[in-house]
Amino acid sequence: MRMLLATTIAAGLSWAGAPALASDDPFPTKPITLSVNYGAGGGSDAIARALGRALEKSLKQPVAIENTAGGAGTRGVTAVVTAQPDGYQIGVATNSPMTIAVHTVKGLPWGDPSTYDILGGIGIVYNTICVQADSPLQTLDDVVKFAKENPGKLKVASIAGGINQYTWDAFAKKANINIRFVPYSGDAEGVASFLGKNTELAALTWPGLKAQIEVGKARPLAVFGPRRMESNPDVPTFKELGYDVVTTSDYVVYAPKGIPESRRVVLIEAIKQSISDPEFRRVLTTQNIQVKFTDGEEMTRQFTEVFRGTAPTAQSGK
Amino acid sequence: MDLLGQMVGGFAVALQPVNIGAALLGALVGTATGVLPGLGVLGAMAILMPITIHFSAVTGLIMLAGIYYGAMYGGSTTAILLRIPGEGGSIVTTIDGYEFARKGRAGAALMICAVGSFIAGTISIVGLSFFTTILADVALRFSSPEFCLLALLGALTLVRITGNDPAQNTLMLLVGVALATIGVDAVSGDTRFTFDTNFLGLGFDLVPITLGLYGLSELFHLLASHTGFPRADTVRLRDMIPTRSEWSRAWPAIVRGSGIGFLIGLLPGPGSLTSTFASYGVEKAIARTHRDEFGKGAVEGFAGPEAANNAVATSALVPVLSLGIPFTPNVALMLGALIVQGIQPGPLLLSQHPDVVWGLLASMYIGNVALLALNLPLVGLWVRLLRVPQYALIGFIFAISFIGVYTMRSSYWDLCVLVGFGAIGAILRQIGFDLAPLVLGLVIGPIFEKALRETLFLSGGDLSIFVTRPISATLSALCVVAVVGPTLATLWRRRAAVTKQV
Structure with a gap:
């Protein structure tokens, strides 16, 4: 009888204490x-x-x-x-x-x-679009204008299937331009192709292009983020430039x-x-x-x- | 002078006790990794990477680089002794290296490989030290169209690498290419030919296939024929040292292999593997007096490829040190080690962190000497391995192959592939097919397909891109020569024979 009582009390106590006491379930062990x-x-x-x-x-x-x-x-x-x-x-x-x-x-x-x-x-992480350092296309408007006059002539290095292509497609649709999308399997190959001047543009993540941006081999035109980056406040967002595409990774x-x-x-x-x-x-x-x-x-x-x-x-x- | 000054600065970093220690530890782990089949370099590097965080960036990098090039030293050991490639880069070595060992020259083969690796490593480091920036710019001129043609040219020339009928080899090559298409498509990320099964979705990985085709099939063969691995009844010093004539055949192949490996390492793709096939092809093509020996234990047939894969391990650092672009997963991991330390690899690395770059380069000179010093005495030990009773040795190899393959990506499917290809390999060898073209197809197929599709995206479907770019045009011409050349040569010989008769 005493035994039963003790068990009941113990059970009652532990029931009452379970939600409040984390020590009942020490984690992680x-x-x-x-x-x-x-x-x-x-x-x-x-x-x-x-x-x-x-x-x-x-x-x-x-x-x-x-x-x-x-x-x-x-x-x-x-x-x-x-x-x-x-x-x-x-x-x-x-x-x-x-x-x-x-x-x-x-x-x-x-x-x-x-x-x-x-x-x-x-x-x-924000996505960005860059041009070659010596590109005559100075701004995003230049790119859009050139692409409208010469449909299918510009090429952009990017990665298929993920946020990169999703973002690019959304922008190309908003801007109503036809630029050839060249999908690579990773940042390294996309950047290499862009540096080798096989494509005029690169649409990748900022971290993927950062090293090239810092030495001036790639010039960022805009970022797809909701606001400008603290580290690069001079680079505008697409939204500011009139293309309402906001994506982040x-x-x-x-x-x-x-x-x-x-x-x-x-x-x-x-x-x-x-x-x-x-x-x-x-x-x-x-x-x-x-x-x-x-x-x-x-x-x-x-x-x-x-x-x-x-x-x-x-x-x-x- | 400036360069010399920087090099001296680099040695000042590399000669710090902790950095010498890191180079030695890396080289040691790398050699062990290379010797054990299945345990990949990448795996070893990934395991040790977290440790590097407790040291400075340059120390960590020195250790990781040591593992990478150390593995290339060790990879040849099991390839030569047991016909099991320790790393992808030593698959080609199994062809002539193993045959050479069967002649009782296992020790000499290992010594040639160690010295060859040392020479290749040194040549590559010198190239890396002096021409990094120029080479990086050259490498950028190669893009998808060029890769596509290089792969095609490689396939066209390499189907002739072994003594077999080129038609038979081409068949095997295409089987390899077909197998490689199963699984996740590298361009779109879709799955192909998987019949909605999970295991086919994983695709056929290179490691279980090669370990099956070469290692297991050899074991099956040995068990069926009641023969054994090459015996090393004596381990006298005399049998360890290559003869003068072996040396004189080996060293030109080593130098050529180093050059080939260095150039291939600059480009994306599985460089260590492709470089060995390329070196083997070249050696066989230019061989005059010993041509018949290829496939039966030609010194050039393993000295060249072993040098090539070592050169790749070094020159693959060029794109990453000068551009911050990692073309192979191993180099990407080193780059990751830098990022963890808060250093952004890229074009500015050399000017912002010269101590890291030059320290690494200097450490590689030291590491190479250390590897040579480590590997030469080990030759005797490895050869003694062949004195282990066959029943124990064979069981041990079975076990280690299974463990190695399973740890790679924890998949039972890979074990089925291992055993399946062991059986297929044994059958194919029995009926006289050569296995190397199948592996070649497996490697080169995806490179070719991906590059071709990228090229067509780039040109908008226009095939003229293959002849309008200067490098592409040259490569296209070489491809035509590779197809038409041998046929014309045969015709020519026949006509000459006919005229002679008349």
């Missing part, structure tokens, strides 16, 4: 896996590794980086989304696989942003759906602390990524918007 959806060595990988080190400081557990490349970045997302929702497997990715490639890659066990859990945004940290709320809070807090970690900031700012924490809900809203917006474009683009 073992290493966490941070999955990145591109191979080792790229920009995403550098960010994941920097984030991993920053997270270790606040979570007090090792954070292992797992590179799962392939499927236009979707394989890595699949690995995270199909994992146990226990908080020990999280991922970092940009919106390219989640909002654009998701429409073209078949058989994914996930879909729109409600099928996974975005914990928060950590960095923002966002790095987000996400997890499978259904992580216990108490663990979710711990993870989000750790991500927020990482954002102010000087080493993490340095890795991102070196690549000209704007470091900023964005709420998971806000990120989900933005992703859903792009996801819906790209659905028809991505399908007709096939």
